Amino acid sequence: MKQLNSLFSFSLIALLLFTFLSACSNQDNLTDPEETQSDIAALKELADADEDLQSFEPNYNEEDAMDFIFPKTAADIYPVRVGQRMRLVSKTLDITFEGDTAYGLLTKTFEGKLFIAASFDPFDSLSTNLVDTLVVKEFSTTVTRNIIFEKVNNSASEIFNWRIIAISLPEGGTLTENIAITKLTAYLPNGDTLTITSPNDYYLQRASGRFGWFGRKFWHQFPIIRRFDEVTMVVNVQSAYEADDFVTLTYGARRNGYNRAKKRFELVSSEFDGQYYQKVYQATYTTHQHIGPYHAIINAMPKQVIYDDAAPVEVNTWGFPYFVR
Numbered sequence: 001m002k003q004l005n006s007l008f009s010f011s012l013i014a015l016l017l018f019t020f021l022s023a024c025s026n027q028d029n030l031t032d033p034e035e036t037q038s039d040i041a042a043l044k045e046l047a048d049a050d051e052d053l054q055s056f057e058p059n060y061n062e063e064d065a066m067d068f069i070f071p072k073t074a075a076d077i078y079p080v081r082v083g084q085r086m087r088l089v090s091k092t093l094d095i096t097f098e099g100d101t102a103y104g105l106l107t108k109t110f111e112g113k114l115f116i117a118a119s120f121d122p123f124d125s126l127s128t129n130l131v132d133t134l135v136v137k138e139f140s141t142t143v144t145r146n147i148i149f150e151k152v153n154n155s156a157s158e159i160f161n162w163r164i165i166a167i168s169l170p171e172g173g174t175l176t177e178n179i180a181i182t183k184l185t186a187y188l189p190n191g192d193t194l195t196i197t198s199p200n201d202y203y204l205q206r207a208s209g210r211f212g213w214f215g216r217k218f219w220h221q222f223p224i225i226r227r228f229d230e231v232t233m234v235v236n237v238q239s240a241y242e243a244d245d246f247v248t249l250t251y252g253a254r255r256n257g258y259n260r261a262k263k264r265f266e267l268v269s270s271e272f273d274g275q276y277y278q279k280v281y282q283a284t285y286t287t288h289q290h291i292g293p294y295h296a297i298i299n300a301m302p303k304q305v306i307y308d309d310a311a312p313v314e315v316n317t318w319g320f321p322y323f324v325r
Helices: 001-031 032-051 304-308
Strands: 081-099 101-118 133-151 161-167 172-174 178-188 193-196 203-205 219-221 230-239 246-251 261-264 264-271 277-286 292-301 316-324
Touching: 032 081, 032 101, 032 133, 032 161, 081 304, 133 316, 161 172, 178 316, 193 219, 230 246, 230 292, 246 277, 246 304, 292 304
Parallel strands: 203 219
Antiparallel strands: 081 101, 101 133, 133 161, 133 172, 161 203, 172 316, 178 193, 178 230, 230 277, 246 261, 246 292, 264 277, 292 316
């Protein structure tokens, strides 16, 4: 009997010890909800303050109908000025943590107004552009991009514990299958060529002194372009319509909206594949004298959006971040 009591006591002690160790182990694996929420708040603050991320909207929101620069081959056109006013109505940053790395999906929803200042009569492009009508079309868009954060510290202030190490290109537009940008090729003045087929999967990291290099094969150096240098953009567009699409490039504006410019892409080729017209457009833009981060915004719309006052807005948008030094 005495031996049985000793065996029972030993078993009980072993069970209690196992339970205690398991509880400690589980406790170590738990994430403090308050700590997680404070990290998320810090990451959102970092994203809101990042100049490269914030340079998107001043070029996406054109505020009013804008003069745009046509290719040299253009002659007569009815629209004189075209522009969009975009109002941010919602913004979410969904965060996923994997160790010391955080992955953010930034989603922004905009309410837009497309302004078309035009003439109902054709005019000579060399004469005075007389506007006799203003068409306003309302629409909504959703723009997404990815952000990668890295934890670099364990201080009491979470904002100093993280940094942004890579951002993807933004992509968005209206819900349509009639027009889509399928590829962007950017020819930089230093001889580099960037080819993008999926903006949200194309990550940029800044060179030393900005993001630094982290050896990620799928990341690319942030484009740094000198003042007054030229960048040639070639855009592949898949369109349900045979007519030339209205593909434009808006660039050059910082947060204050100054120095914004707009160009129209020139159609280079068009081939029908049995379902869609596969088109290639090209434009060249020149950086101005103001240094800092910028976005070049590409908007692709079917022709009738601009030329038919009753046609609804269909648009696909890509953004190209760059830094002028």
